[in-house]
Amino acid sequence: MxxxxxxxxxxxxxxxxxxxxxxxxxxxxxxxxxxxxxxxxxxxxxxxxxxxxxxxxxxxxxxxxxxxxxxxxxxxxxxxxxxxxxxxxDDEVVRLQEEGRGDDEPPLADQANESGAMAVRAEALAERRLMPGGTDDALRRLAREAERRLPRRRGHRRMRARRGPWADLRRTLREAARNDGEVMRLGRLKRRERPRKMLLLIDVSGSMKARSEDNLRLAHTLVQAAPNIEVFTFGTRLTRVTRALRLKRREQALAAVAHLVSDWDGGTRIGDALQAFLAVPRFSSYARGAAVAILSDGLERGDLAALRDAVAKLSRRAWHLSWLTPLAAGPGFVPQTEALIAVSRFVDDMVDGGSSAAVVAHVLSLGQKGRAA
Structure with missing residues (x-):
């Protein structure tokens, strides 16, 4: 509740x-x-x-x-x-949609971006039916390897270890009592590893129409496979869809997401949406110390200054910030759009987001980037 x-x-x-x-x-x-x-x-x-x-x-x-x-x-x-x-x-207003309030929004768009071939600024409210689709090899790999390959962090609690920076005096003394007071071996302790928080910010605007459904299927698989995952969608509005994606059956989860999100295939105002995310303390706390992935082509139609400021703030809060764009499909990718050029110095990775296999490969590689840091 x-x-x-x-x-x-x-x-x-x-x-x-x-x-x-x-x-x-x-x-x-x-x-x-x-x-x-x-x-x-x-x-x-x-x-x-x-x-x-x-x-x-x-x-x-x-x-x-x-x-x-x-x-x-x-x-x-x-x-x-x-x-x-x-x-x-006011075109500058980005509305926040909490889960469970999607039924208050107008059901249909007056103007729809049917092709998704270009980024627009104007808001268009629309319903969309998401099909569960099949479980491809990339999603199966994510479900199978997520638990051991997703990024982890060192917790505050300590555990027994063969080697570690702290002496386990309690265990050492207990073993010494069984050996007539003689210390045979000094027990060691190390800090436990815990799953690191992850945050997915998924672009559902018209220019990302071809990837929206696949990205949400991937997000559902990730939410099911690991704890501490938060998922938001954005276009002209910011919508938290984590609770819907926690439904185990994919068709039910995607149907709930389709009901919640009302800015499908509409305008692209990434900076305003990220500013709205950061303005809510409860939401911005999800990014603190987290592995953050923004799945967007970066075809911004809003204020570039707002986008640059929001990504800079997000980068300072996050442990690692990745931007996955379908435009980075080839090797040696160099940002060409104004938005991607503006944010490139604030992100840790700007990599291929044009297929589920590419996104899964990058997400699973995050565990090797300063593991347990």
């Missing part, structure tokens, strides 16, 4: 509005959320304008972002239907 569903039904819309603000870069402390809910209770609001003013008083959006606050308020509480004639919906 998610944290949102544990709340009283009447409070969920207000708490999810705060999450939406955080996802779009508003700094809001937990105490402000509590004050916002208390203000709603005191006002007993009779109109949406009362709620908007309560948010202005307690959540304190900066004056220069007041217009964005108002747009997000209308999107969340009014469905975006009450924009003034001289305004259009």
């Amino acid at each position: 998610s944290e949102l569903t544990k709340l009283p039904r009447a409070a969920r819309a207000f708490v999810s509005f705060v999450a939406l603000l955080r996802a779009n870069g508003f700094a809001i402390a937990p105490e402000q959320t509590t004050a916002f809910l208390a203000a709603i209770g005191l006002l007993g609001p009779r109109a949406p304008e009362d709620i908007r003013k309560a948010g202005l008083a307690t959540l304190a959006p900066p004056p220069e972002r007041r217009a964005t606050y108002d747009r997000l308020f209308r999107i969340h509480f009014l469905g975006g239907e009450e924009l003034r004639d001289d305004e259009s919906e």
Whole structure:
């Protein structure tokens, strides 16, 4: 059960509005959320304008972002239907979708990117049916080798070892007591190894249409094979799909993902989506010390400065940051697009992401990059 569903039904819309603000870069402390809910209770609001003013008083959006606050308020509480004639919906807003809230979104796109041949900026909401497909050799290899080849880290607990930096005095003294007080061998300890966190950020925009389904099948196999895996999709929105991918049967998991994600085959705003990810503390914590893989062609249509800043921050949080793009299919790949050139100095690897076999090979190789570091 998610944290949102544990709340009283009447409070969920207000708490999810705060999450939406955080996802779009508003700094809001937990105490402000509590004050916002208390203000709603005191006002007993009779109109949406009362709620908007309560948010202005307690959540304190900066004056220069007041217009964005108002747009997000209308999107969340009014469905975006009450924009003034001289305004259009803010293209800079990347909406956050929590799992379990996909049914609140419009089901069909007004404009669909049928071919997926080019990257666009505009948002297009669409449903998509994901087929389970067969289990190819690459996915079978991932399921078979993930446990022993995925990256690991040294834990804080210690375990017995033939060789190690610490003396196991308890075991040494116990054995000495059985040998009339004579120490025959000094026991040693070393730190346990634990699976390292992994984070997959999967591009589902129109330009990645040919790879989206295969990447999600791979993500399902990875989630089933190892713990500590988090998966998000992004295009013009950021959607956490980890819980859906934990369903054991692939057809059920992919059907749940298809229901959750509403920005299939739409615009490409990678920087805004990553900024939204970093703006939510709970989400950004998934990247800390993790092996992070971004599966995207990097055909960005948004602000390059936002993309560069987001990837730089993600790189500082991550243990290892990989960018897997179908454009890197050949040997000696050199980034050519503006977005990939902008982020290349912040990523540890920029490698081929054009096939499941290539992605699996790279993911399994991560365990050798500073194993147990």
